[in-house]
Amino acid sequence: MWDTTKDYRILVANKARENYLNLIPTASFRGNWNKKLAIETGKQMNSDFQSLLYCYLEGDDLVNSPDVASLTEKAETIVECLGGEGWTKSFLNAAPKEDREKTTENIAKVRFFIDTVLGLKDRLALGPINDPIIGIDIRVGEIMSVTKHPKADSLMICNVNLGKRAITVVTNDLNVKEGYHVGVSLLPPQTFMDTVSEGMFLGMGGSILKEVDGELGQMPKGIPMESLNETRNLVEAYLE
Numbered sequence: 001m002w003d004t005t006k007d008y009r010i011l012v013a014n015k016a017r018e019n020y021l022n023l024i025p026t027a028s029f030r031g032n033w034n035k036k037l038a039i040e041t042g043k044q045m046n047s048d049f050q051s052l053l054y055c056y057l058e059g060d061d062l063v064n065s066p067d068v069a070s071l072t073e074k075a076e077t078i079v080e081c082l083g084g085e086g087w088t089k090s091f092l093n094a095a096p097k098e099d100r101e102k103t104t105e106n107i108a109k110v111r112f113f114i115d116t117v118l119g120l121k122d123r124l125a126l127g128p129i130n131d132p133i134i135g136i137d138i139r140v141g142e143i144m145s146v147t148k149h150p151k152a153d154s155l156m157i158c159n160v161n162l163g164k165r166a167i168t169v170v171t172n173d174l175n176v177k178e179g180y181h182v183g184v185s186l187l188p189p190q191t192f193m194d195t196v197s198e199g200m201f202l203g204m205g206g207s208i209l210k211e212v213d214g215e216l217g218q219m220p221k222g223i224p225m226e227s228l229n230e231t232r233n234l235v236e237a238y239l240e
Contacts, residue, residue, distance in 0.1 A: 002128040008135035020113040030094040038081035075117040108189035132235035140214040151193040163217025170197035180210040183220040185231040202227040
């Protein structure tokens with residue numbers, strides 16, 4: 001029996017929603033957006049998550065349940081409240097210079113919440129997997145540029161193409177190069193000395209995997225299970 005009360009996908013998405021509701025009232029995003037409805041819609045998701053946690057559904061019945069459909073619809077509504085498809089660029093462009101770093105961090109956190117909810121149906125479709133890595137998306141990316149972190153000699157800043165969008169990943173692998181085909185865990189954003197990292201590269205033995213198999217933006221294929229250990233630990237820590 002599929003125990004949804006312990007399903008990492010549902011737990012992570014709901015945790016992201018809670019963090020979103022704590023953040024969005026004070027995010028100080030500038031521009032024309034519907035803050036009131038963005039908050040209210042996030043609150044309304046609670047009943048959907050509670051139904052999923054105690055639904056006793058399995059397989060296609062769970063994946064195609066009204067609650068999953070409702071969460072997807074509400075996440076799409078929040079995107080519209082924020083300003084539509086280009087909401088991230090709009091908020092960043094409207095931010096004063098002195099607020100850009102904080103705005104970038106807040107945008108990344110809100111985007112993680114939205115992406116986690118919008119990807120919930122696809123992750124649930126993978127079946128009853130009891131592993132923390134299933135709680136987040138793991139995608140194939142291509143490193144487009146690499147620069148040294150301006151405030152830390154032991155860190156590199158990478159611009160990573162995921163197909164439909166690009167993200168920033170901060171890594172401590174000093175040998176990372178442009179053109180690497182990498183696996184990226186899309187984790188809750190973390191800030192490393194004023195630079196926001198939206199994910200973590202899969203790696204082994206202190207080095208990232210540089211020739212990951214799979215299409216850009218899709219799940220990687222044939223990756224060693226050992227390369228997922230740190231992702232597991234971080235997902236568990238996020239839920240604590």
